[in-house]
Amino acid sequence: MNAATAFTPSLRQLRAFRAVFHLRKLSAAAEQLSITQSAVSVLIRQLEDGLGTRLFDRTTRSLRPTPAAAEAIAVAERILRDVDSLGAGLRDLGALRRGRVSVAVTPTLGEILLPAVVRRFTKQHPEIQVLVDDCSPEQFVSRVVGEHVDLGIGTPERAAADVDTRKLLGDTLAFVCRKDHPLAARRQVRWADLVRQPVITVRPGYGIRPLIDGAAAQAGVQLDVVNDVTFLSTALWMVECGLGGAVMPSAYALGSGRTGLAVRKLHAPVVSRDIYLVTKRGRSLSPAAQALAVVIEGELGRKNEHS
Incomplete structure (x- = not known):
């Protein structure tokens, strides 16, 4: 395997290449990218060395793309569009401008606990889709552990080493x-x-x-x-x-x-039937799931105070 085959261009190199291809001048590309002209020159040279081909013919007044550059620009622009789209999508997810969150709950608990939670959450985050898995009590923990849902609300029938629980509501x-x-x-x-x-x-x-x-x-x-x-x-x-x-x-x-x-x-006896927020141990919650957990704890905390 030669160096050109193993070479992977960096995003900075691709952005410099795109800017120079369209603007034809190092100075204009440097201004657009907010870096120095010498930095642009270095990035283009690194890209040419790594690819093993010349991308621009230098003249006294401008840079003229070579046939290799004309073929490469479409690929470079597609990569940069995909990267920019990925970045925008992740920013939207982090800012809760889009996405979805799923919660497991038994039909009984869902009927009395979720309406206020869903109303408040969708009002705060209208672009986030809430999916409810109304499962049976014996399926509740397995839905969380199997990652079919982001989190659950309920009373685990048995202690499970692979879930974390936070008490939401005292019940008997x-x-x-x-x-x-x-x-x-x-x-x-x-x-x-x-x-x-x-x-x-x-x-x-x-x-x-x-x-x-x-x-x-x-x-x-x-x-x-x-x-x-x-x-x-x-x-x-x-x-x-x-x-x-x-x-x-x-x-x-x-x-x-x-x-x-x-x-x-x-x-004689009192039988506790406390309700918990249940998540899979070691699994990070998405921003949407974290936001829903905050709303759940807030709504059920108020219910607990007034019960």
Whole structure:
């Protein structure tokens, strides 16, 4: 391999070549590039030496491009256009003038937590597209770890060494009932109080059900589950219809906007169901993802203060 074959022109050399090709004078090229005339001369000479061919014939008054220069200019200009386009695109991404960000969230949490976040974020950054992956609870962590999304909002069902978590919102399991229910008048409801009460909750093995079954077993209670549902929204309208009380995270019940329901934190034991911002460990967030994380923490921080 000879030197010309191995040679890779620098961007400074290509820009000097383009300027001299069009302006025909070293002085004019130097003024356009904001460098000295001798610097332009050196860059052109380096480029010619590296390519092993003469690009300009020198005259007393100007530089005349050679046939080799006439062939090379199209390639040089294409490279410089691509580089300039790349730089502009990266600046736009950094300045949040374009791009997209994706977030994984379960349908339940998405319904109560994301509307305010998305409204605020899109108002601040209208050129950024927000993509929502409404996945099931068991898929939540894998969507983040597999880099299908930039970040996630939720409660990881298991500790994962390959994710980082930041607490967004404190939450606990609660008993939700109509305001005319016998337990609605109590300031504090224990798991033991649910004995012989018809209970509606999520289906076995899904989402929070293992937590519910574990807490009931710890309290020595056999729950009378009259309806297993897939979506907590289903449990809420069933409660409104008088089919029983429901066990669910308090954040969802309080965020549903159903004013006819009482939400009572369950005690003995209290079961935490805190909500986290989840990212893949060691993965840098894009500027758009970082901006969304700031909005998420701001919006949910206010919700936590008022809950």
